[in-house]
Amino acid sequence: MKLLILDRDGVINYDSDAYIKSLEEWIPLPGAVEAIARLSKAGWTVAVATNQSGLARGYYDPATLDAMHNRLRQLVAEQGGQLGLIVHCPHGPEDGCNCRKPKPGLLQQIATHYRVALTGLWFVGDSTGDLQAAQAVDCQPVLVKTGKGERTLDKPLPSGTLVFDDLAAVAEHLLH
Template structure:
C-alpha cells in the first residue's frame, strides 16, 4: 500500500509591533541605528520562537516617513541594526511591513486599520484567524480584531508602569485579548501552548511569564 501523504502543518506566524515590543519606545522617532535599543529578553524571545518553528514578522506605523522626519535609507539602516542584533542571538525577522502614512492620510494600512495585517496574511498564505498579533497599544489590538487575528497585549513600551487596573481595562476593550508581561513571556506561552495543542507535553503554564 502507498504511504499516506504527510499532513501539512499550517505555517506558524506571529506579528509584532516594533517600538515598545522589540525595542525601547521613544517619544521621538527612532531615526538612527544607535537609537534602536532592544528590550531585555526580546531578541532571545524571537530566537526561541524561530527555533520552535515560528515565523516572526514586524508590522509598524512609521508616520515620520509621511511627515519627512524619516527617510527610507535611515529606516533601512535602523532595521539593518535590528537584524544584525537578532542574528547574533540566533534569531531573525522574516519581513518588516511598514505604514508610512500620517493619521490625516486616512489610509487602510495604519494601525488600527487592518491593512498591514491583511497584507501579511496574503504574503505568507496564513489565514488571519491563525495569526498571532502582539503589541503594546490599543491600536495593535484593534488592528488584530479588525483583521480577524489573535490579539495579544504586552506590558512593555507604552504599557510599562501602567497599573493592573488600567492594563486590564485596556485589554478588555478588545474581547479575547491575551496578556503577557513581555515578549519573552509571550514566546514562552506560545511555545508551550503549541506543544500542548499537539499533545507533545503534559506540562502546565506555571513558571511562564504570561499573565493570561
Template sequence: MKLIILDRDGVINRDQATPIKSPDEWVPIPGSLEAIARLNQADYRVVVAANQSGIARGMFDIMTLNAIHQKMHQAAQAVGAEIDAVFFCPHSADEHCDCRKPQPGMLKAIAQRFDISLKGVPQVGDSLRDLQAAFVVGCKPYLVKTGKGEQTIAKGGLPPGTEIFADLASVVDQLLSSPSAQTR
C-alpha cells in the same frame, strides 16, 4: 506554517516619546531578540508590522528606516534569531490610509504575502491600535506591558480575548508551552 506578527517599538525595542529616528536610538528590550530565536526554533515565521509615521512627518527618510531595520536584523542574527519580513506604514494619521494600524491593511498584506489565514495567528503589540488591527482580521491579540503597554491597560477598552503579559519573552513562554503550539 506557524506565523507570529510583532509590533516593533515597545515590543522588540524600547519605545520613546518621539519616533525612533536613527539606528543609535534603536535599543532592544532585554530578552526580546532571544524570544524571537526561540520562536524560530519552534518553526514560527516572525513578521514585524509597524506604523512609521515619522517618514510622512519628515523626521527621517526611508534610507534611515532601512538602516534602523538593518541594525534590528543584525542584532537578531547575533543571537540566532531571524525576522522573516518587516511591513510598515509610512503614512501619517491625517492620510487615512488602510495600512496604518488600527486599520487592517498591513495585516491583510501579510496574510496575502504568506498566503495564510490570520485566524488565531498571534499578534503582539503594546498599543490599542495594534490589538484593534489584530482583532479585526482574526488574529489572537497579545498585549505586552513594555513600551506603551501599561498606558494601554490603564485606558481600557481592549478587544475581547486580549491576553496581557509582561513582555515578549513571557508571551513566547506561553505560546511555546501550550499544547496547541505543536499544531499551529
C-alpha cells in the same frame, strides 16, 4: 505554518513619544531579540507590522528605517534566528491609508505574503491601535506591558485579549 506577528516600537525596542529617529535611538528591549531568535529556531516565522509616521513627518528617511530593521535582523541572526517579513506604514495619521494601524492593511500584507489566513494568528502589540488591528482581521490580540502597554491596560481591551509582561513571556508561553 506557525506565524507570529509583532508590532515593533514598544514590543521589540524601546519606544519614544518623540519617535525613534536614528539607529542610535533604536534600542532593543531586554530579552526581545532573544525571544524572536528562540521562536525562529523552534520553527516559528516572526513578522513585524509597524506604523512609521515619522517618515511622513520628515523625522527620518527610508534609509534610516532600513538601517534599524537591518540591525534587528543582524541581532536576531547573531542569536541563531531569522526574522521574517517586516512591513511598515509610512503615512501620517491624517493620510487616510488602509495600512496605518488600527486599520488592518499591514496585517493583510503579511497574510498575503505568507499565503495564510489571519484568523486566530497572534498579533502582539503595546497599544490600543495594535489590538484593534488584530480584532479587525480576527487575529488573537496580545498585549505586552512594555512600551505603551501599561497605559493601554487602563483602557478597555478587546474581548479575549491575552496579556503578557513582555515579548520574552510571549515566547515562553508559545514554546511550552
